[in-house]
Amino acid sequence: MSHPKTPHVVDARYMEPPGPFVATMEMLDTLKEGEKMLLLLFREPHPLYKVLRQNGHDYETELKPDGTFEILISR
Amino acid sequence: MQALLSFENAPPFAAPLRFFLTAPLFAILAGLLLAWNGPPLMASRWMPGALAATHLVTVGFMLQVMLGALIQILPVVAGANLRHPLRVARIVHVGLSAGGVLLAAGFLIDPPGMLGFAALLLGGTLLYFLAVCVQALVGVPSTSPTIRGLKLALIGLAAVVGLGMLMAFALTYGWSVPLSALADLHAGWGLGGWAGVLLVAMAYVVVPMFQLTPGYPARPSWWFPVAMLLLLLLWSGGVLGNLDGLVRLSQGLAAIAGIAFCVVTLRLQGQRRRARADATYRYWQLGLVASVFALLMLLISSLWPAASELEGWTIGFGILIVAGGFMPFITGMLYKISAFLSWLHLQNFGQAKIPAPAMNKILSDTDCQRQMVAYVVALALLLAAVIVPDWLARPAGLAFALANAWLFWNLAGAVRRYRRAQAEMAEKLAAL
DSSP states (O other), X not given: OOBTTBSXXXXXXXXXXXXXXXXXXXXXXXXXXXXXXXXXXXXXXXXXXXXXXHTTOOEEEEEOTTSOEEEEEEO | OTTTSOGGGOOOTHHHHHHHHHHHHHHHHHHXXXXXXXXXXXXXXXXXXXXXXXXXXXXXXXXXXXXXXXXXXXXXXXXXXXXXXXXXXXXXXXXXXXXXXXXXXXXXTOOTTHHHHHHHHHHHHHHHHHHHHHHHHTTOOOOSHHHHHHHHHHHHHHHHHHHHHHHHHHHHHTOXXXXXXXXXXXXXXXXXXXXXXXXXXXXXXXXXXXXXXXXXXXXXXXXXXXXXXXXXXXXXXXXXTTOHHHHHHHHHHHHHHHHHHHXXXXXXXXXXXXXXXXXXXXXXXXXXXHHHHHHHHHHHHHHOGGGGGSTTHHHHHHIIIIIIIIHHHHXXXXXXXXXXXXXXXXXXXXXXXXXXXOHHHHSOHHHHHHHHHHHHHHHHHHHHHHHSHXXXXXXXXXXXXXXXXXXXXXXXXXXXHHHHHHHHHHHHHHHO
16 A cells, blocks of 8 residues: 555554554564655554654554544655 | 563553552442442432542542553653652552541541541642643644643543642531532543543553554644543533633533544544554443433533433433443553553563463453453443332442452453463573
């Protein structure tokens, strides 16, 4: 799945936990320096945010009208 | 499920567990009170037994689970960490449990000063809880409808506690206040402003996550908690200004907002991608359907006030919204959270060397669904007892007590299996 913001997308909206967390960490490992990935979820993943901050990743979150949180994460 | 509740954010299991195991005991007491008191308890909401039973359920069951779950879940849904969660849990649990028992006793046997003392104890405990939550939430931006809802629900909690204390002191010291209008407002803030807004804020997260449904549409999600609080402020203004029309208008609009939330949730559930209907899902369906009927009653009485004078109307409404709506929502979540937390703590205990048993092995869904059948029977009996109290009030009370005893048995069983699994894992770890 691709997206205007980045071709690296994890659509975790219908995944059961811990699927979103695992898929995000796996995709982050495949990214090169400076690349970004997008995580789609129906909630804000605060525990994941904490892990991202601890590992030095930046992220921006946008809530879309259908209730999807688009979380753009930098490698 | 680390993404749901990452372990380093999780308070010790003992923090929420004490609330979860105590809550069904209060519901059992409420059922036994009805079985003992019988038909007179259902004659009017002003009967001492009715007031005691109502608060055994709302303070002893509902508030107990809600506060325990909040201590657990604030870091997860809001990124807000409580300082010393176990200490907070101990203090709040003792204050809430003792306060709940004393409040019910104050209504029931009315020893001098007990109602005022219970109100002071509960008020102090909840003020402490509110202060701890505010401290955790200061500086947390409202980046999602859930966080906004959580913050506004705490305002609702402050309002319901303040009104409750005012009425308890008015009864104790004989102050002249409009008790009937204040009791309605107290219930409105408690069920709408606190429990309702908190439930909705949590539903935004847990319904899509646990039932694999689409998300709630963003714009109404932002506005629902604000609208509900504004309507309750209008209602309060109506009571202060003695404006009956304003009170009825705000009640009717609040009912419509609540029905809209239930209908949206039922539609989302209809689009779920999880084929199997587990106990949590079924309990939520029961809660949503019963809430729609209860809120329709509220809407009707706001348009046609004489309806609330009909025999059994107010008691029927109370049973439908509390025992039919909120208790099923809470019980459904209680099962999910208890099983999940057991698994999470065992998973951590295994240090990635020994896997934790599956959640269904700790708390079987079949057991939960069987208990739910008993609860549905109890609810049906309670509703039928509104019409024929002489025949059914006592059996309904007994059935309600039994269904909640079964809930306690299921939860206590999960804790037993958790402890056994932990002991077995410790042996295996030592042998490595």
